Amino acid sequence: MLTFPITEFQGRLAKTKQRMANAGADILLVTDPANMNYLTGYDAWSFYVHQLLILLIDEDQPIWVGRGQDASAAAHTTWLDKDHIIPYADYYVQSAERHPMDFVCDLLKGRKQDKQSIAVELDAYYFTAKSYMQLVQGLPNASFTDGTNMVNWVRIIKSEKEISYMKQAGKIAEKAMQTAFDSINSGVRECDVVADIAHAQISGLEDFGGDYPAIVPLLPTGEKTSACHLTWTDDRFKQGDPVIIELAGCYKRYHSPLARTAVIGMPSEQMQYVADCVVEGLNAALDAVKPGITCEELEMVWRKVIEKNGIKKESRMGYSMGLNYPPDWGEHTASLRPGDRTVLEPNMTFHLIPGIWMENMGVEISESFRVTETGCEILADFPRELLIKPNIRLA
Amino acid sequence: MLTFPITEFQGRLAKTKQRMANAGADILLVTDPANMNYLTGYDAWSFYVHQLLILLIDEDQPIWVGRGQDASAAAHTTWLDKDHIIPYADYYVQSAERHPMDFVCDLLKGRKQDKQSIAVELDAYYFTAKSYMQLVQGLPNASFTDGTNMVNWVRIIKSEKEISYMKQAGKIAEKAMQTAFDSINSGVRECDVVADIAHAQISGLEDFGGDYPAIVPLLPTGEKTSACHLTWTDDRFKQGDPVIIELAGCYKRYHSPLARTAVIGMPSEQMQYVADCVVEGLNAALDAVKPGITCEELEMVWRKVIEKNGIKKESRMGYSMGLNYPPDWGEHTASLRPGDRTVLEPNMTFHLIPGIWMENMGVEISESFRVTETGCEILADFPRELLIKPNIRLA
Structure with a gap:
């Protein structure tokens, strides 16, 4: 179901990482659904729950994180290997007690990525104030920078x-x-x-x-x-x-x-x-x-x-x-x-x-x-x- | 074009204010498009730019704030008086230099509402991290609380x-x-x-x-x-x-x-x-x-x-x-x-x-x-x- 050759996705990723490097970011969290699609092919009407890509500057595939029932859509539509598709449990969805970004914090801690410079799309649709607050609170040793439109500027020239x-x-x-x-x-x-x-x-x-x-x-x-x-x-x-x-x-x-x-x-x-x-x-x-x-x-x-x-x-x-x-x-x-x-x-x-x-x-x-x-x-x-x-x- | 009698909108507003009072909020900023519609009737595909209602606990109408070209849609679809429809200039739209929430900060300062307790919908779609950061930075004397789902809980029982x-x-x-x-x-x-x-x-x-x-x-x-x-x-x-x-x-x-x-x-x-x-x-x-x-x-x-x-x-x-x-x-x-x-x-x-x-x-x-x-x-x-x-x- 891929809409582009894998090499095209990889080229987009390389350009994005170049921008990350220029901005001094070790990690970019991509929440804009168009940017998620652009980098991986991911395509589903699931952006009404929190989901994102984690781009680690040293890793050659982004990590998709989303709701459990959408992992199958990620497998169907992206070029990512199965171990780069990481679902969170349903009790994180629209809950007053748990937030999906808590899951992301735990994931980054587990991978010893919690002391990095993390760029986030501060003004992107669906990246809520709450998402940001949970990240900042859950990753006290990380530094956060504004990655708004970082991928969008790669998107501006079309293949x-x-x-x-x-x-x-x-x-x-x-x-x-x-x-x-x-x-x-x-x-x-x-x-x-x-x-x-x-x-x-x-x-x-x-x-x-x-x-x-x-x-x-x-x-x-x-x-x-x-x-x-x-x-x-x-x-x-x-x-x-x-x-x-x-x-x-x-x-x-x-x-x-x-x-x-x-x-x-x-x-x-x-x-x-x-x-x-x-x-x-x-x-x-x-x-x-x-x-x-x-x-x-x-x-x-x-x-x-x-x-x-x-x-x-x-x-x-x-x-x-x-x-x-x-x-x-x-x-x-x-x-x-x-x-x-x-x-x-x-x-x-x-x-x-x-x-x-x-x-x-x-x-x-x-x-x-x-x-x-x-x-x-x-x-x-x-x-x-x-x-x-x-x-x-x-x- | 009103979809409900004005009294019904007023009743919803009264219930919302009750929740504001219970939460100790003087002001509620409503960015969720459904909540904006629920309280005022506002209905247009304009939620791709920042827009919101300002609910002041002592004022009997919300204040609609949105892009200049959408003020006309607010006049057509809401029960608000003209002086409660406040457009911002187009140069605030999707700009790297200006943010619509800067306009909101200036507005609240102009009305001497900048030292209040302000509830915001922290986890609502379209209320971005950047929106929140601009508010916090622009209103250093205000205190902010989480108003996520405050209006949604009023919505749960239908008329x-x-x-x-x-x-x-x-x-x-x-x-x-x-x-x-x-x-x-x-x-x-x-x-x-x-x-x-x-x-x-x-x-x-x-x-x-x-x-x-x-x-x-x-x-x-x-x-x-x-x-x-x-x-x-x-x-x-x-x-x-x-x-x-x-x-x-x-x-x-x-x-x-x-x-x-x-x-x-x-x-x-x-x-x-x-x-x-x-x-x-x-x-x-x-x-x-x-x-x-x-x-x-x-x-x-x-x-x-x-x-x-x-x-x-x-x-x-x-x-x-x-x-x-x-x-x-x-x-x-x-x-x-x-x-x-x-x-x-x-x-x-x-x-x-x-x-x-x-x-x-x-x-x-x-x-x-x-x-x-x-x-x-x-x-x-x-x-x-x-x-x-x-x-x-x-x-």
Whole structure:
């Protein structure tokens, strides 16, 4: 069931250890599910209980530690030998008396690794304050440093195989967006459109199936288009409604996000104007993508276009993405915004999402791309414009 | 868009404040998305950035703090006045230089609340170690205590309206499980079955639509039935495959989980035997449910049945559930296992999931129920047995 050759996992591990060495860390505890997958292949919906990888700088395999009933998933999905898969007993799960990190402390003590410099992902999802406190208390002779995003920064440049997965995800995104557009109409319930989208995302294509994206389809409608992270209701679409559709295709946990804005009927003048500005800015930014440009320079290209058109946008206009789990497909490394001087390199992959949210409406039109040797390659091919839905029911 | 009357939210808040008072906390910071929803109605896929409620014991509304672009979702979905919705600037998001909790520290200082006793949800999803460290560092005159599960324990007893939502979720679960069973067959891809399940979950019924469950459908198949939290692949089902189907219906974020095990063709003798034992134990446990029994007593009823039949199970056999967000529909309060002396009361709601996972196979057959005045009421009506799928293609 391995999704990559073992050598690719080993290469990732070597790069991570290089970062550990640079940071003076003997041990890295990896709790981010995407990082766990990246280094070992581990893939299961088990991140609702505490689990982690222990990377010892001198050991050639990470140690997986998780709940007893998930050890079998680790055996099925990772390249780790059985003796590197260590389950804890069920009485550690969601207990007020015991914490899984106590088990980790005992494990490290048993291996005489309790006086080391230990890096932990302090700001990663699922690494709770309590987890950290139990480690600090249980390992009084260890020193702790911040390993947040250490693996994420290795993830930022994709391999050829990762890119091929993301292109497959892009195909799924195309299909899901087309499905959304076909399904939306006045009189149709929002939930029925999202059901169709989810079906397309998971079913995927004839040649390959889809995985679950890290974020459910977001479908703010009407005045709620000003609230970009609303999901859906069972209300019915009305003639004249604008609808933002943000979704992703996902293949083997790799994403290709895509957003469009549709209108059922004629768009308002303001909406068409904002959409035209967004597309103009998006095109300008995509034209400017090439190795060597920084994230903030790329954002400035976009910013100049929309400010010229009298629009202000405060939030970042894109971010690095790829492999991930709920709640986010973003990688938490490079962001396209002022102050981010990350230099673009070939096979970095971004979601460029120049959304504009105003008091009573919003427009999102996005593209996912990879940086090539000379420019960029779009992952999903879909008309880059405000989508106008002819209302066939009223026609 | 409020899902409950304001008075119901106020009642929840009053109960929470009572717990704060008992714990000597002047302030409770609520980061668990389910708890945020429970107290205010807040509902958006924004928990991938730091956000929280500030409950001041003397103030009659919580203060919502989140990302600028999500303030609009707070206005749309909560009962809070505008001056209790406080957005932070986008440059706090996923930044190596700034942290949203710095904003929270400044806010509390500005309100002269920085010398208080502050309870935080130390072991809640999304409350990272870094969040806690920033708070402790930024508020040196405050004292911090553990408020983990403080709101969750209020949530454990459901109101009539919450129960009605969970029954609607149960109807969706019935439909989704029937869809799964109809769709599974040899030669069909796993992803296509899950696509059908997801469609049923989200589309819901004619009278009401579905919401996204906190966990995607879990569908371990064949030998992988020993690994309960695997999701799916695009492999095709084969004649003879056992398939575990664990899913939930979800309505307005309230869940009704349901698991069944199906076999495509004839089950092995071992599987039929284990399934019969599971059903026998499940029935015995359901018969024993009534107000006054403790969680561990209920677990013992089940344990005695299966041990009599020569089967051992180490993991807990159920847990309290209801309102939730990814990654878990469980409430992290009562667990049906040895040592848990929580006393069952009317309108507590549990997922009773006596899964048995062996070396090379597993069986899950579950029910969700509410405790009534005299016993229990099942939320979803579906045949409680090993499901045998006649293979019509080969018939």
